[in-house]
Amino acid sequence: MEYNVQMTVNGKAVSGKVEARTLLVQFIREHLRLTGTHVGCDTTQCGCCVIHVDGVAMKSCTMLALQADGKSILTIEGLAAADGALHPMQQAFRDHHGLQCGFCTPGMVMMGVDIARRLPGADEKTVRHQLEGNICRCTGYQGIVEAIMDASAKMHAAKA
Amino acid sequence: MLPAAVSSVDALKADSPKVWPEFGTNEVVHWEYGEAAKVETLLRSAHRVVKVDLVNNRIAPAPMEPRVVAAKYDAAEGRLTVWSPTQGGRRIQMMLARTLLKMAPDKVRVISIDTGGGFGVRSKMFPETAMVAYAARQLGRPVKWLGDRAETFVSDYHGRDQINHAQMGLDRDGKAFVLKVETLLNVGAYLSENGLRLPMEGGGRIIPCGYHIPDFYFSVKPTFTNTVCTDTYRGAGRPEANYLMERLMDKAAETYGLPREEIRRRNFIKPSQFPYKTHLGFVIDSGDFAGTMEMALEHSNWAAFEERRGRSAARGKLRGIGLAFFIEGAGSRPVEGMRVRFEDNGDVSVIAGTYSHGQGHATVYSQLVHEFLGVDYDKVRLINGDTGTSPEVSNGTFGSRSSMVGGGGVKRACDAIIVKGKKIAARLLQSDATRVTFEAGVFRAQTSSVTMADVAAAARDPNKLPDGMAPGLDEYVVYENDTENFPNGAHVAEIEVDPETGVVEILNYVAVDDCGVVLNPFIVHGQIYGGIAQGIGQALTENIVYDAEGQLLSGTFMDYGMPRAGHFSHIDARFNAMPAKTNELGVKGAGEAGCCGAPPAIVSAVVDALGSYGIKHIDMPLSPERVWRAIQESRVNKAA
Helix, strand or coil, X not given: CEEEEEEEECCEEEEEEEECCCEHHHHHHHHCCCCCCCCCCCCCCCCCCXXXXXXXXXXXXXXXXXXXXXXXXXXXXXXXXXXXXXXXXXXXXHHCCCCCCCCCHHHHHHHHHHHHHHCCCCXXXXXXXXXXXXCCCCCCCHHHHHHHHHHHHHHHHHHC | CCCCCCCHHHHCCCCCCCCXXXXXXXXXXXXXXXXXXHHHHHHHHCCEEEEEEEEEEEECCCCCCCCEEEEXXXXXXXXXEEECCCCCCHHHHHHHHHHHCCCCHHHEEEECCXXXXXXXXXXXXXXXXXXXXXXXXXXXXXXXXXXXXXXXXXXXXXXXXXXXXXXXXXXCCCCEEEEEXXXXXEEECXXXXXXXXXXXXXXXXXXXCCECCCEEEEEXXXXXXCCCCECCCCCCCHHHHHHHXXXXXXXXXXXXXXXXXXXXXXXXXXXXXXXXXXXXXXXXXXCCHHHHHHHHHXXXXXXXXXXXXXXXXXXXXXXEEEEEEEECCECXXXXXXXXXEECCCCCEEEEECCCCCXXXXXXXXXXXXXXXXXXXXXXXXXXXXXCCCCCCCCCCCCCCCHHHXXXXXXXXXXXXXXXXXXXXXXXXXXXXXXXXXXXXXEEEECCEEEEHHHHHHHHCCHHHXXXXXXXXXXXXXXXXXXXXXXXXXXXXXXXXXXXXXXXXXXXXXXXXXXXXXXXXXXXXXXHHHHHHHHHHHHHHCCCCCECCCCCECCCXXXXXXXXXXXXXXXXXXXXXXXXXXXCCCCECCCCCHHHHHHHXXXXXXHHHHCHHXXXXXXXXXXXXHHHHHHHHHHHXXXXX
């Protein structure tokens, strides 16, 4: 049986028919064709699929599409400004060599934005701990941690 | 259920189940290097012999992108296109075309776009690749297979899985002079592409790893088991070789009552010994092994460690410091096609046989073209990853080779462009080619000049070319070198063990690497950090485990310990750059250094921390459970 879902994705109203078992990440990737959100595991460990649901970081592999009905979703595709200017977190990943193969990067960036929002001025140890749910195989995390700390500082300076 | 042989030790027992009963044994082959009898005699003559028995744990390469293949067959044209994350698709194309599907190679195209991590495993042909391609051709329909993570665990080749028994004989002064290494390699149930070769060719070529030990016997027994095949994983034999040498050196230090750095100082190959031929005939051209180690000791404040140990002890923690020296062999199979092409719009394309999947080739090749030809950095484009456009000779990216073969290829192509460009410029400037100079993108003769862009444009116009010269300024070179290069380094890890939980926390990590000339420090550091992370993963958290029936127990990220950000401290990476003398850029590979240095440095540090318990060694991974058990056993033994 199929159900109708409606949600806002990256500022646009979208709708679709899904099965009860359809995961949110499947809806995003396969129905909406927004393939920037990645799937790296089957067990909610890797964090490649992190998106924002009503402004909070979520693993979209661990949520049903139906649970997102009526919610506002932000994926990596919606993070940059309309004119293409990178979000400070994306720019910081670039500046700090925070990615190599790039597969974990969408989830890392979305998680980074969430860390910056929740924990302004978080120290290195805190940022590392906060990344427990995001796995990177290439970078050794050093550039990622530096990028999140740098972007966080810039995002809060911009707000002040 | 059928009986299973899971470990190489068990598989070699007489009554073990045979993976291939028709062979009558699980021993694939017994390879030997050196004179066994002579080495035995020398060992008996040694002042002291130190021995180690080591398990080099089985690892899942685990690129973050699970394995995926899609294929489409155009029946009218007889063309097959395959999309899959590889480390360079030419080999896959050739195997599909020639060996498996019996098609003309130019009818098979393999495309890789943004490969999500390689680490050796993505350079291989897998059955699913062939089956998806075959199905697409048979059905005349696009076919796609996407392995989930669990499937990737049970079908991607694994890495390591060696058991090493090593003995080293030393003289009265702690100078090693004889080495005997016996290695069992678990190859899995089938022969993979390169797995069999890794201990002897991958690791053996650098043993004794930075130390001068004149006599060496090496026995390698690859062994079939009922497990996933093993093959190249970042380092591919060199981490195993360095690990056994470093554990031997620590053992020798303990036996002689010498500091760990001092036993190494006494045994290093000295700069005056370069070029230094290893036992297996590879020639190390350069290095400053002792100097590199001294840098690592200095930057880790090694000398003042005992004071820090005391501070930790006051908090109930066991602090340890570990040192590892390693040497690598990088740039294997040094042949690669590289093309530099001038586009109509003024861009310059580097069409590479290498394939960047996170190593930053677009950045580095652009830097090089800018430096050599004076072309704006932003005008240089990298084209790679598609057998439809890649050079005829295209081996891909593996074995820390792209700086030497790709960078070197760019250099040679640019040199040829400048030679040809001078001739064209001479005609434009009404001068003689021998009088034309080239610097920073400008050809000059006396007071007049033309730019590289002018010359590239003129090269398209036969009327502006010297007589007999073919139009175009593009160059294609097949880079060849008769040797690889030998990166090396010294890593120091400082850790704390919580004796109540067995948890190891890394407090400081200093890496001093000799990667030769560093083309881009940012990118080389990135490679070093990533390699160290994988090495620390092997040392502390990662382990592929099978039960006795051959069932994989560590088949997801819930039970296979992928290292997280919180497992590491900030890594202090530095260079002691000794330019390679055997390639024009002076580069040495950087990709696999970290995973050579980290495992022995971490194990050395943890054993140092546990010294008060009399613990001399724990096999990797040094998980909290293993460390805690070792502590408990020591307490029980002391009480008994």
